[in-house]
Structures are given as structure tokens and as C-alpha cells.
Amino acid sequence: MNAIEIRGLTKNFGSKQAVNGLEMTVPMGAIYGFIGENGSGKSTTEKIICGLLVPSGGRVKLFDRNYTDTDVRAKVGVLIEAPGCFSNYSVYNNLMLQAANLNIENPEKEVVKVLKMVRMEGAASNKYKNCSLGMKQRIGIAMALLGNPSLLVLDEPINGLDADGMRIMREVLMEITKTGKCTVVIASHILGELEKIATHYGIIRGGRMIKEMTAEELNASCRTYVALQTRDMNRSKMLLGSKYSRVEEDEAGYLRVYDATTPEGIVTYLYENGILVGEIKTDKIGLEEYYIDLMHEKEGR
């Protein structure tokens, strides 16, 4: 059974088509990294999944059921844009309000539990408006976790989080999905962080899903490359460029040779041309580079 199954989803805002025939499959228990540039339709799709927007066409199923079914909806947690808290209420009161909304038995216990999960128990009495952006994001996660949701829909939840906040978020998401009972859809631009937790990916562009894959598939399709540094980088680049089809200089100042099979061949080749290699290693491109490559490919660059 899939947690989310979307077929031919469209959403128009006037003459603008935000989502255009989107197909999406999220298996149960997955942490689904939902990636796309600004305005690609990620948030619109997430809002449709949460029942906040009415689709113009297509079909949305949650757990093999209609996404508008009341019992299914009651098991969805959400953090889209901001947590949706009342600024004059304390953190605790905001969570109690959500607990009342979900009709949770023993709400005090549940609220304390989720506050502990996001390491916010010390800030329960703080007024929401006095919380930092990072704290607000964690409160939003706590709110979404109330009532043991089976599906968590998060939009940019790690925005504004410091390194510790990101680690906590990672731990929380991995903890709740480890039993397979909870599925997480997480849209984020921080791909490096997403790569650490996602088990599945969906890449959206112009309102269409252009690629869906598992983390293993991503790993297999990420090309290896040889990265090296020499004293004469310009000449090295020229020499290697004449022998290999793709040679690029990266941000860290390394030359990347993508279609080299072994580093030894490169070292020998450069040595024969009077260049000594100072440092050399083999590596794989990450999600971020894979995504950028894919976007360039789609743009025909």
C-alpha cells in the first residue's frame, strides 16, 4: 500500500497552471524528499494533499483511500510555510489547542511528549511570538506530530534551523518513520540535509514530476569522478580536457574528471606531460549536483 498516490493532478490559479498532470507515488514508511525550484508546484501539491486547495483535475489517494475521507485526514500532520500558531499564546497553549482540535485523550501527556521529542520542553511557557525562527519551526514539527500522524507533510521545515536544530529534526524524522507506520513528505531546498534522511525522492519541474526514485537508485545513478589538484591547474585542465570528455573545476578548487576509470591513468598522463599531482581522490556526485545536472539536462543545456 502506498501512503500517497497521485495521478494526473492539475491545479490552475486563473490562467496560471501551477500543477500540470503530476504523478506521484510515496510508499508507506518513506521519507520522501520533494525537490524542485521555486514555483515548481511543490507547495501547491502539498496543500492539495492536506486538503487546503481543491485540485482542478486528477486523483489523490492517501493510504488507498480518497484523500478527503475524514478518518484519513485526521491522521495527517502538517507544517507548511509557518506552524499556524497564535502569537499571543504560549507554546504549550498552542499545542493544547491543536490537541483539542485532534480530540486527543490525555492531551497534557501528549503535548509534553512531542515537546520532548523536539527538545522544546524548556520553552513550553514562552509566548510563541517571542520564539526564534528555529524554535518556531520545531514547534511546528511538534504540532504536526500531535496525535501520532500516519502522514507528515512538511514544507521547508529546516529553514532557519541551526546545526543542532537540523540534527534534532533529522533524529525526530528517522525515529517516527522507523516503525513504518509514519510516512513523511518533506519539501526542502537544503538538499545536502535532505540527502541524509530521504529514502525516496521526487523531482518536480513546471508542475510535472520529472523523476521519482529511491535513495539507492539515486546512489546508483550518481556518477563517480576523480578530483585532483596540481600546481598548474590551467594546463592540467587543458591537458585532461583533450583526453577526457568532461573536465570541470569545482568550487573547492579541484579538477573533476568524470569519465576517468582510475586515478592512476590520470596521474601517469599528467606526469608524462610534466605535471605533478598534489592530491587526488575518487568521489560521487551528491543529490544537489544530480539535481542541478537534471535541471540543466531538461533545459537542454
Next chain:
Amino acid sequence: MEARNELKFVSPSFFSRLKSMLGVDFYRLFHTPLFYIFLIIAAFIPALILGTTAMDNPDGTMAQPLYSNAWNAIAANTPLYTFSDIGEYANMNMVFIFGGIMVSIFIGHDYKSGYVKQLFTTHAKKQDYMISKSITCAFAMSCMCITYLLGSVAGGLFAGSDFSVNVGSLIIAIVSKMIMSLGWASLYTFLNVIFRKYFGVSIASSFLFGTGLPIIAIGMIFGNAAGSFLNIFLYGSSVYACLSSNIVTLIICLIVSALWTAIYNVLGTKLLSKSDVY
């Protein structure tokens, strides 16, 4: 895999859903300073009108009190769909103006804070929202009716006004107006659902309807003779609940309030179900 098969969805009953929604709304109502401010305003206005209009003029001459009877601060002696002086208009019906503003701010905060995202993600049935808001806001307006009554009594005592009245009619008038609160609350909830993205417009529209101006305009064109026709509207029935009320008044108010509550709730539910909520 076994854990995955354990996933069970419990379909909440209508009453369970409504209970949770009411829990949220009443929690918010009692934790909103605005509610208490409007309760005070509702008490203060009649006390102020009764008290100040009974005072002597600055030149020492006797002032002409706005009301000859303290209970006119609650309702007119007979149903007046149009009015010739402010005293005939300014009575407990003003609660529906204050209520309109309060409801607009109360519901507006749902959208401004983004809390509707949480509500509508977990509550698929939009009727829950309409019903819960209508009940909560009707309760708030009924409370304002009570503080308005207390303010009127205090103002009347301070001004030494006449308190003679047919107690039965007075009670029916007050209870009828409290019953009308439900219809008014549903109207304001509906208006706020329509203008949910435009906070200012929702307040302005609630204020306009709360003043009863559209009905007063019809009354001015057709005169008080149009009374029985005007009673089918919320403002008309609210005016009909006056100091000469009887059991028929109560029944009419009950029917009109229930009818408009049902209409606005159905329309609001349809609107929320068919359109983007956030």
C-alpha cells in the same frame, strides 16, 4: 511489514468532530482578551447612554432623556423597522454590531495566524467549522446580551429611569434576541468565510449587515407596514423582539434564526468545500 498492517483509521463521529472543533473555539474564545473587551463595551454603552442623557445640560436646563423607560435601552415598545431618533435605534440590537466585529476579528485570526491549515488538514468536513464557529460566536453574543442587560439596569438606576414593564414581554424580548444571536453568528461566519482573504472587507461587511441598514432601507421605502415581511430577515426579527413581545415573537425568532443558521451554514460549507481554504 507487520507494523504497516497495523495502520488503522478511526472514523470520528459527527459529535466527536464537533466536540473537538468546539473545544478549540471555546478555548480560544475564553483566552481572547477581545471577548472580555466586547463584554465590557456591551455593558458600558447602555449605561453610558442612559446615564449621560439623563444629566442636566451644561446651561443648567433639564435634559430630555433619550429613553422615557429604562427598558427601552433593551428594546423599543413596538417593532420599529425604521426610526426617527437614535433612541429608537440604539438598543440591545447593537450587540449584533459589536458581535459582527468581534466575530470578524475572531475568525480573521484563524486565517491570519495560519491556524486554518491545522484545522482543515485534520477536519475534512467543512460543516464542522461553520457549525462550531456559529455556536461559539452565538454564545459570545448571548453573553454580550446579558452584559448589555446589566449595563442597562445599572444605567437606569443611576439615571433614576422608570422601570415599569410587562416582565413576561421583557423576558421574551431578551430571550428572543439571544436566540437571534445564532442566526447573526452564522451570517457573520458566512461573511468571514467569503471574505477570508480580505480581513478589512470582512469587518466592514459584518458591520454593514449588523447595523441592519439594508432592512432599514426597505422599511423606509415601504414603511412599518412591511413589518411582517421584514420579520423573515435577521434584523427584522431582532426588531420584532420588543417590549410588547409575546410567545409568537419567540416562535418567530426561533424559526427565523434556525432558518438563516441552516442557510448560512449550508452555503458556507459549500463554499469552503468547493474552494481553496488557504
